[in-house]
Amino acid sequence: MSTDVVAPPPEARTLPFYRALAKYTRDPIRAFEEAGKQAEGRIVRLNMGPFKPYLVTHPDHVQHVLRGNWSNYVREGMFWDPLTSLFGDGIFSDGAGWQESRKIVQPLFTTRYIDSLTERMASILAEQIEEEIRPGVPFDAFTMVSKIVHPTIVRLFFGDKISREDIAQLVPAYDTAVTSKAIRLVLPFVPEGVPLPGDKAFERSIKTIDEVAYARIREVRRNLDDDQDIVSALCRARKDEPGEAGDRKIRDDLVGMHGASTETSATALTWIWPVLDAHPEIAQLVYEEVDRVVGAGPISPAHLPELRYLRMFLNEMLRLYPVGWILPRKVVADDVIGGVQVRAGSTVVLSPYLTHRLPEFWDRPLEFDPERFDPEREDRRHRYAYFPYGGGPHQCLGPSLFMMEALLLVGGILSRFRPVLGNTTPIVPKLASTLRPNQSVQMTLVPIERS
Template structure:
């Protein structure tokens, strides 16, 4: 109970204090009517996320309010067989190359527009600008050309509001029924309605037109399960929105936090710039460049380790179990926290030090030490998109500009469904003179 006050005042700081006290051991938190288990050690995570994954279900707590936005996120979603087929096709080798080509063109266009808007001596809000670039990039993959740029920008506003309006209250008080209003619920519900108003017409139009495109909406409409059954408009809507959330939120946050890391680590910044200049030069970044952007990928991985955008993911325990001698009771909530796992001194030497070399190709670690995208069979589908879009966006931006951080104090994270910068991240785009 001594942690409850700090959790309410500053959830992330209070949570980090709990993690330090636990130090990788399994603990059960006493927060009044809510008493979750906290599991952070990689050995224990392997049991939960892989070895006995069916016993730890994506139900309750975060998943309950999230379902109002993305649809059924549980492990018993009847439309999942169709969604899985679409995602597997989408993330296969040939499709990835096609997606990357589409991303390249959209990113270049978005950065061109950013260059036109940004005055040389006036800072821009990195979070807002990265939101615009990332959303435009992903939405083309999901719905093709069935949506205008103004609608994409509107979608960005809707999503940012939806994922920040009520999740703190709902996640800290998961025992409160949805029928009882909490702060932020009204704004969240309005955003869900706005999302429906944008996406459902696109789905219906695609179905009327025969769904012949290569976008996700068309693929989901055409897909069938093993019994030949398709899915209805709601399942298509939920699949698109779910993939959109998975493919954007982490990328936007990572591409906002990294400017603070680069500003405070000039050696890392210099090495990143050197790689971009060597690999990209004056070319337009493309899929063919990605395998050569080794340090860029290491940097992005370290940003996600340090800031752990998906800071907490809960599970509901289906049946009694034992992990490392500790009995886990059925019906209880189990909390996984990449934020805490990525700070365990016994797993990550000097965890508070920002060091992309942790992810050098010759380094090894426990396969569940790094859980920025989860692990096991339920690993986040946004992982593949992240390692396509994030390096391409960063390479496109840094091949034209040397961004200069304008904030005078370190960028602190804020707790929502994911971690986001607490204050605007202001960067000035200084053009490269070639």
């Protein structure tokens, strides 16, 4: 009988991340990029003093966390705990509550259902664009895009069951709710009991959201109909769960989906303009395609399949500027990833931002090139080399909805205007709860003169 003792897997190498953060105080994304480079695709620990998350970048390891052994990596701790009182125990939680919600929500997002929303989204977006855009007058791109996207999503989710006054209350409340906890993302070791700036605003915004959402949900439940909007669909799906417990679950899923869809979409749609501005030759190809397919507009759902290059452009944009730049998970039980020991109770951080820039998986990784997403070339890639929408059982439910929204918005704007940016220094990413531009994107829309 052999008496050999099998050596335990090695612990991960620890990088002095606090030193890199101190070096790049004005530009912490550089510290993060440097850590990604030093890791060279292996699992490392980022030493941030009391907090030492594992950084996981290699696509095989990402796959292990998101799919292979996904139930060992839960959405708790960093990032998630501060948001629990907003998202509740629904689609944006984990465990049994999430599983039950996923069973209800996922079947709603069929291609047929999304297609059925296209006409409505096109007309809402056209109205919002008309309302918000002042040709020739400079504006901040994120503010403008949010003013278009937020009411569009609220109107799409609630159908005609929501008044203008309610929309005017809900939109800023959601905005405050998803942004006011950003500081806790960079201070993940501060316990929830210790107050931080933004906490009070967060609580007030939840109160507003709840007042509006519960009133509408109860009304829809009293008069259940066959309407296509998301609230009606959720209420029908939970019709056998009466009372406050059922109301609460519908509220949690509604608010979770709203949070998931607005901040991400608005940030992604803001990046389009600086990226077009930085790559004039690529912008020219986008403009030519919109001119050829949509002409002077108005854009309609029939145009969308033809906007092939714009779709490739958007996919490449989400490679270099993945708005969900970080996906943290808490480790339930000790595990081994890529031969390295990962300890229970610690945090694992996945980062589409870093994985999407790995030279082993991306030729010329820092070059913006939409041709990578030519549908004929795409299937040669590792599934987890590109994961702007996550993967595995928690895979985002919104890629088709986002693509539809982006094509309609960008196609609609570019059929009538050309964007001109007034920024004088390069626009680069900044780390917040989503990957935002580091400065206000100053933009003017100049009407196209057609002969």
